[in-house]
Amino acid sequence: xxxxxxxxxxxxxxxVGNAPAVLEHTNAGLELGMSPSTILFDALIPxxxxxxxxxxxxxxxxxxxxxxxxxxxxxxxxxxxxxxQTGAETVGTFxxxxxxxxxxxxxxxxxNIMLEGAGFHVIDIGVQVPPEKFIxxxxxxxxxxxxxxxxxxxxxxxxxxxxNAIEKxxxxxxxxxxxxxxPVTQEYADVSGADGYAADAAxxxxxxxxxxxxxxxx
Amino acid sequence: xxxxxxxxxxxLTIGSDQPFCIIGERINPTGRKAFQEQLxxxxxxxxxxDVADQVAGGAMMLDVNMGAPLVDEAALLAQSVRxxxxxxxxxxxxxxxxxxxxxxxxxxxxxKALVNSVTAEDERMELILPLVKKYxxxxxxxxxxxxxxxxxxxxxxxxxxxxxxxxxxxxGIPIEDIVIDPLAMPIGADSQMVVRTMExxxxxxxxIGVNMTLGASNVSFGMPDRHTLNSVFLPMAMGAGLxxxxxxxxxxxxxxxxxxxxxxxxxxxxGMNWIAAHRAREAAS
Numbered sequence: 078x079x080x081x082x083x084x085x086x087x088x089x090x091x092x093v094g095n096a097p098a099v100l101e102h103t104n105a106g107l108e109l110g111m112s113p114s115t116i117l118f119d120a121l122i123p124x125x126x127x128x129x130x131x132x133x134x135x136x137x138x139x140x141x142x143x144x145x146x147x148x149x150x151x152x153x154x155x156x157x158x159x160x161x162q163t164g165a166e167t168v169g170t171f172x173x174x175x176x177x178x179x180x181x182x183x184x185x186x187x188x189n190i191m192l193e194g195a196g197f198h199v200i201d202i203g204v205q206v207p208p209e210k211f212i213x214x215x216x217x218x219x220x221x222x223x224x225x226x227x228x229x230x231x232x233x234x235x236x237x238x239x240x241n242a243i244e245k246x247x248x249x250x251x252x253x254x255x256x257x258x259x260p261v262t263q264e265y266a267d268v269s270g271a272d273g274y275a276a277d278a279a280x281x282x283x284x285x286x287x288x289x290x291x292x293x294x295x
Numbered sequence: 296x297x298x299x300x301x302x303x304x305x306x307l308t309i310g311s312d313q314p315f316c317i318i319g320e321r322i323n324p325t326g327r328k329a330f331q332e333q334l335x336x337x338x339x340x341x342x343x344x345d346v347a348d349q350v351a352g353g354a355m356m357l358d359v360n361m362g363a364p365l366v367d368e369a370a371l372l373a374q375s376v377r378x379x380x381x382x383x384x385x386x387x388x389x390x391x392x393x394x395x396x397x398x399x400x401x402x403x404x405x406x407k408a409l410v411n412s413v414t415a416e417d418e419r420m421e422l423i424l425p426l427v428k429k430y431x432x433x434x435x436x437x438x439x440x441x442x443x444x445x446x447x448x449x450x451x452x453x454x455x456x457x458x459x460x461x462x463x464x465x466x467g468i469p470i471e472d473i474v475i476d477p478l479a480m481p482i483g484a485d486s487q488m489v490v491r492t493m494e495x496x497x498x499x500x501x502x503i504g505v506n507m508t509l510g511a512s513n514v515s516f517g518m519p520d521r522h523t524l525n526s527v528f529l530p531m532a533m534g535a536g537l538x539x540x541x542x543x544x545x546x547x548x549x550x551x552x553x554x555x556x557x558x559x560x561x562x563x564x565x566g567m568n569w570i571a572a573h574r575a576r577e578a579a580s
Contacts, residue, residue: 139483139517180443183484205441230362231392260325265364 080111084120087152091124094144096151103152113159117196121149125194129279139187142278146190153193168196169289172220172252174206176235181228184258184278188224191278192285208235208242215248221292222285225271227258236261236269253288257281296471298433298506300356302406305384307355309474309506309539314557314568315529316539317550318356318388318409319349320512322375324363331363334371342375346382353554354544357383358411359400360390369399376403388435388541394422401430410434411541412476415454416441417461424466433472435508436462438495444478448494451477455499471506474539475499479509479532482524483517489528493535500536508539525549530556 078086083106090098099121106116128145131137160167171192175185182204189199202214206225215223223243227233236256243249255273256266266274273288275281298309309316322345324331330341349357359379361371372391379387389400390411397410412435413423427434438445438454445451455475462468477495480488492514496507514528515521526549529540533556543549554572557563 138519139481140486143484180439180441183481187484204443229392230364230368233364260362260364262328262331262364268365 078105078109080106080109080115083109083111084116087116087120088124091121091145091148091152092128094141094148096144096148099148100151100155103155107155107159113156113163116152117156117160121152122194122196125149125191126282128194129191129282133277133279143187143190146187146194149194150190167198168286169198169221170218171197171199171222171224171285172202172211172214172218173199173224173226174202174211174214175204175226175228176232176239177205177207178235179227179229179232180204181226181258184228185224185226188226188257188278188281191282195282195286197282197285208239211239212242212246212248215243215246215252220252221289222253222255224255224257224281224285227256227261230260233258233261233265233269236266236271240270253285253292255281255285255288296504296506298409298471298474300386300407300409300433302380302384302386305386305406307386309508311500311506311536311538312562313538314355314562315533315537315553316356316508317354317544317553318358318508318539318541319345319352319354319544320358320510320541321345321349321543321545322357322379323360323390325360334361334363334366337371339371339375339378342378343382346379349544350383350385352544352547353550354385356386356388356409358388358390358541360411361396362391362393368393368396372396372400373403376400380405389432394426397423398426401426401432404430408432409474412437413458413462414439415458420458420461420466424462424468427468427472428466433474434462434468435474435476437476437478439478444480446491448491448498451491451495452498452502455503455505459503459505474506474508475503476509477507477537479511479513479528481516481518482514489514489531493531496532496535496537506538507536508541509537511540511542522546522548526552529553530559533557533560 083102086102132142189201192199200218254271256271263274273284275284300307361368388409388411391397410427410432413419414437436458438451462473463470479492482488515524558566558569
């Protein structure tokens with residue numbers, strides 16, 4: 078196989094969520110001397126982006142997005158340490174958590190997979206995350222973006238509580254804040270004081286990249 | 296076991312020897328952008344149509360949820376309960392995660408309502424069950440605690456047992472007024488989701504025997520051809536012991552699948568409901 082063949086297989090197999098094949102060809106590519114960032118940026122990430130685009134159009138469904146993400150995650154396990162050695166840049170660090178009072182995590186996990194697929198370094202601090210834990214995690218990991226998920230109308234007010242706490246801790250200007258979850262709307266995100274909102278996982282990735290680009294330009 | 300709910304003029308019995316209780320899910324702003332905007336403007340006209348469509352479709356109860364962002368949920372819930380009760384005699388399920396809204400809805404309601412919902416968290420029980428008791432309502436209870444929505448059917452069963460024990464002994468709720476939600480999750484997120492829900496339903500039906508309801512449309516979230524999935528899921532869950540669902544009452548295929556399952560499960564004697572529904576369709580066409 079030539080490196081181009083490997084890239085093509087990786088792209089195709091990621092699109093259909095064939096985790097064993099993606100892992101096998103990631104290893105095969107590395108043995109051929111391909112760089113981990115070539116594998117990531119020329120095959121895996123474009124595949125996941127296409128998955129996201131199809132999902133947004135309604136051509137792909139939730140399970141297809143999940144298995145494509147899982148296939149990608151398997152390859153990332155191999156690539157991550159190598160990428161760290163070569164000092165390849167990530168798109169950004171994304172700190173993610175479901176707010177206090179809320180235990181829902183399916184949507185959050187889906188967004189995590191898509192973000193990782195798009196080249197973000199994702200730190201998931203779980204469900205039921207109180208404001209002080211968001212603050213500690215921001216101090217420890219210095220993320221570019223903090224994502225907060227809420228699935229209930231009763232837990233959505235935690236966005237504002239968290240954002241106020243982050244502001245009080247003097248960290249608000251250090252991070253971009255994105256919110257999401259089934260009952261959340263753009264209007265509610267604005268009222269909460271968040272910088273960004275997305276209605277689904279694919280849009281969340283696109284929005285996250287836009288926000289980072291805007292900040293880099295500013 | 297029979298759970299009896301009512302409006303001012305109508306009584307409805309939920310039980311494993313009764314036709315499946317179809318609770319219409321539609322009066323809920325989640326995911327309905329235009330409806331959310333109407334609610335923010337205090338416009339309840341969409342509710343009138345939702346009531347008419349669901350009742351015509353075969354709903355035997357209606358779930359009422361006003362949980363839109365940036366609205367006065369308590370005031371809206373009370374207002375819509377009064378409006379709906381002026382339009383239909385079928386009983387209502389008062390749905391909110393905000394305690395003040397539940398209280399306002401219950402205060403406005405005439406009859407014995409079903410409250411949606413409480414969880415196995417001590418804090419939530421302490422807030423909601425005294426209200427249920429005060430208004431003599433029935434209540435939907437979810438077996439999740441403050442840490443997780445358990446995947447394991449055995450764990451869901453244990454939390455159900457805990458809920459039932461607490462609600463009956465500490466809060467004095469009669470066991471027949473507790474309706475357990477065995478938690479239906481999207482099959483698209485994990486192919487074993489529905490198997491786990493079925494096992495939970497079987498465990499609860501066999502060992503506790505309380506009535507059960509769930510949000511049936513969750514199952515097909517994120518998948519194509521949702522109506523087919525919903526109309527297959529419900530009869531399977533009924534076979535396992537589910538006695539009610541908060542569901543799409545406007546799609547004839549789904550409601551008809553439930554009615555067919557009623558007949559198969561022995562809850563439609565001599566198929567009289569099935570035959571009558573057939574005649575009604577013939578007459579209408």
